[in-house]
Amino acid sequence: MAYNDLVRSMEESAEEKISEIRSETNARVEEITRESSEKADYVHQSLLDEAHSEARDQRNRTLYQIRGEENVITTTEKERLVDEAFRKAGERLARARTDPAYGEQFAQLLTESLAAIEAMEIRVHIDPRDQDLAIGILKGKSVTAELVPDLVTAGGVEVSSADGRIRVYNTLESRLNKARNVYNKEVCRILFGE
CATH class of the missing domain: 1.20.5 (Single alpha-helices involved in coiled-coils or other helix-helix interfaces)
Structure with a gap:
């Protein structure tokens, strides 16, 4: 057991x-x-x-x-x-030349350009279409200038010293380009509210 x-x-x-x-x-x-x-x-x-x-x-x-x-x-x-x-x-x-006020505008552009250049001998470069207008305006000025009808422009003038070292661009196109550089932001603000 x-x-x-x-x-x-x-x-x-x-x-x-x-x-x-x-x-x-x-x-x-x-x-x-x-x-x-x-x-x-x-x-x-x-x-x-x-x-x-x-x-x-x-x-x-x-x-x-x-x-x-x-x-x-x-x-x-x-x-x-x-x-x-x-x-x-x-x-x-x-189309500026078709405006009745173009003669006054051209005279102002030419006068500004002459005042901006301090040279004894001056050349006024113009579009041939403005030759009679330029002759009439220059007769009333106490400046001796040679008219050079060598520009193709919508309006305005370029004035230079005789040697070409000093040049004032005062055409409608040059003013538009300057305005574009200066007022580009303003145009954007107007167009886009920026």
Whole structure:
């Protein structure tokens, strides 16, 4: 009987050990499963965060690029409109001689030019269409000037010293170019409210 009790005791002890091992194994499996699930959730969330971040960065890059292209297009269109405004002003200036006030305007341009040049010998460069007008105006001035009908201009004069080192540009075109440089921002403000 002692032998049977010993075998039974060993079997019970083995059963307890097996039960303990199973319990530990089940607990470890549950722990590994939980840890794996947590790691999978973390990796999944990290990948989602990274994907969202990359998508946001790409969206921002695209928006920046589009805004830059819009600015280039807007700036180009604004420049075109300003060019058009000055082109139309040039077209109006090309018809200046048909204006009854042109004689007075020409006299003012010539007088300003003569006053701006301090030379003994003066050359007045004019468009041949203004020769009679220039002769009449110069007769009333106390200046000796050589008329040189060598300009092609919508109106106005260029006055120079005899040696050509000093030259005053006072044509309608030169004034328009000066006005463009000086008033370009003002024209933009008027056209675009800037």
